[in-house]
Amino acid sequence: MRIEDGVKLDYKDVLIVPQRSDIPSRTKVNLIRKFKFKHSRRILTGLPVIAANMDATGTMEMADALFKHKMFTALHKHYEPKQLVDFFSKYKDKRWKYTFYSLGIGDFDKLVNVRSIISDMDFPYLVNLDVANGMTEAFVQALKALRKLCPNSVIMAGNVVGANMAEHLILCGADIAKIGIGPGSCCQSRIKTGVGFPQLSAISGASFAAHGLKGHVCGDGGCTRVGDICKGLAAGGDFIMIGGLLAGTDECSGKWKYKGCYEMGLTSEYYKEHREEYKTGFIFYGMASEEAQEKYNGGLSNYKAVEGKSVTIPYKGPVENIIREIKGGLASACTYVGASKIKDLPKCASFVRCTQQENTVFNNE
Incomplete structure (x- = not known):
């Protein structure tokens, strides 16, 4: 049996250790970062948080809301070509530079089709x-083929863990290696397979390797609160991808739960017209869940296990509410450690291991 040393x-x-700081206010922190990529040579400028390409959060509505704050969205893979053409044909300066076109290794024909129309x-x-x-x-070969097809595109590829694999993706054409096996809020791969890697250490190890090759990394999944985004960036992540934190906002696509008209004492006619006002929850599921397999693949193949789950989460209102929390949390984290720019957060931050994150006395109130 082989076991890696070290926890x-x-x-x-962990928690980020506060440091002496000369920053007088959160408003003095620059949350916008400029990136130059190894293969595409393109330059991106933005706040390095990406909405995950799940069908709930990787929506065109989410993209339009996030690019107003120079945040990014990875569209889900299941849009029809016409929808993609219509979307990317408008507001090119914003949608192109803040929205990732997502595909799997079997989706190249659709990309070629959309590209030919545009x-x-x-x-x-x-x-x-x-x-x-x-x-x-097979994935590495698909990455090489994609780089050949799209030599000027910023390519993010994954998911992987480990310094060696992050390096390999960068060397094979990725500008950004996407890091994370099993940390997602609705992912059950670790439960069903026993396979995974703790996300903070995964980001730290991969970023050290990728940065040595002038590559970048995106930590995908594992964030349960805004502070985790701060930790992921402080650990060396260039981008952090989130799904569950954005789920349940108005910009999501999927099934909603509503208060009934009788419950509210309303007439059925009024309720039909104003039902959107009475959202109570959102059904959120992983892309390896039984729900997703049924929706997109006609059911679960007999050789597969269900590696995702479905949950109902409270309605959160417009995504602007979450964006405000993210921006405020990042600015405050930078202020605590003396980083005037978000790019400097990894240089200024250090971590302490801990057994408790917060005071839980009122958690059940």
Whole structure:
């Protein structure tokens, strides 16, 4: 039996240590970062948080809300070509530079089709090659083919863990290696397979390797609160991808739960017209869940296990509420450690291991 030495850490295992700071106010922190990429040579400027390419959160509505704050969205893979053409044909300066076109290794024909209709060799500006397990030779070959097809695109590829695999993706054409196996809020791969890697250590190790090759990394999944985004960036992540934190906002796509008209004492006619005002919850599921397999693949194949779950979460209102919390949390974290720019957060931050994150006395109130 082979066991790696040293304890590997997740977000819940650490806190960022406060440092002496010369920053007088959160308003003085620059949350916008400029990126220059190894292969595409393109330059991106933005706040390094990405909405995950789940069908709930990777929506066009989410993209339009987030780009107003220079935040990014990875569209889900299941849009029809016409929808993609219509979306990317408008507001090119915003949608192209803040929205990732997502595809799997079997979706190249659709990309070629959409690209031919848009008729611009710069499309897609950002592309996300996404599979659950990016540590296979088939995935690496698909990445090489995508880089050949889209030589000028910023390519994010994954998911993988480990310094060696992050390096390999960068060397094979990825500008950004997407890091994370099993940390998602609705992912059950670790339960069903026993496979995974604690996310904070995964980001730290991969970023050290990728940065040595002038590559970048995106930590995908594992964030249960805004502070985890701060920790992921402080650990060396260039981007952090989130799904569950955004789920349940108005910009999500999927099934909603509502208060009934009788429950509210309303007439059925009024209720039909104003039902959107009475949202109470959102049904959120992982892309390896039984619900997703039924929706997109006609059911679960007999050789697969269900590696995702479905949950009902409270309605959160417009995504602007979450964006405000993210921006405020990041600015405050930078202020606590003396980082005037979000790019400097990893240089200024250090971590302490802990057994408790917060005072829980009122958690059940």
